[in-house]
Amino acid sequence: MTEYITLSFLLFTIGAVGVIVRRNAIVVFMCIELMLNATNLAFVSFARQHGNLDGQTAAFFVMVVAAAEVVIGLAIIVSIYRTRRSASVDDANLLKA
Numbered sequence: 001m002t003e004y005i006t007l008s009f010l011l012f013t014i015g016a017v018g019v020i021v022r023r024n025a026i027v028v029f030m031c032i033e034l035m036l037n038a039t040n041l042a043f044v045s046f047a048r049q050h051g052n053l054d055g056q057t058a059a060f061f062v063m064v065v066a067a068a069e070v071v072i073g074l075a076i077i078v079s080i081y082r083t084r085r086s087a088s089v090d091d092a093n094l095l096k097a
Contacts, residue, residue, distance in 0.1 A: 004045035011038035025077045025087045032073075036066045 011034055018031030040059040047055025081087050 001045055001049045004041060008038045008042040008045065011035075011041065023088050023090060025080060025089050028089055029073050029077065032069070033066060036062055036069075 015031040015033075015035035015038060018034070019028050022028055022031065040062050043055035043059040043062070045055075047053060047059075077087060
């Protein structure tokens with residue numbers, strides 16, 4: 001089980017570094033999804049280790065939230081791209097109604 005936790009930690013770290021370092025909104029969005037999937041892996045591996053379904057239930061709810069995040073996040077990215085012709089996160093503060 002420690003291999004799964006180590007993999008989860010590694011994936012989460014890669015996602016966090018990607019969010020901090022990258023400037024493209026789509027790449028940042030994918031890194032956030034990677035972090036959510038790493039959390040799901042940790043939930044499921046802890047649930048399997050302890051023999052209950054609580055972690056799998058939590059992973060299911062995280063997947064539901066991630067699906068909503070995909071819809072809203074991509075809509076924001078498309079809005080930024082239509083306004084500025086760039087998907088840079090630096091242009092996000094320049095959006096005006």
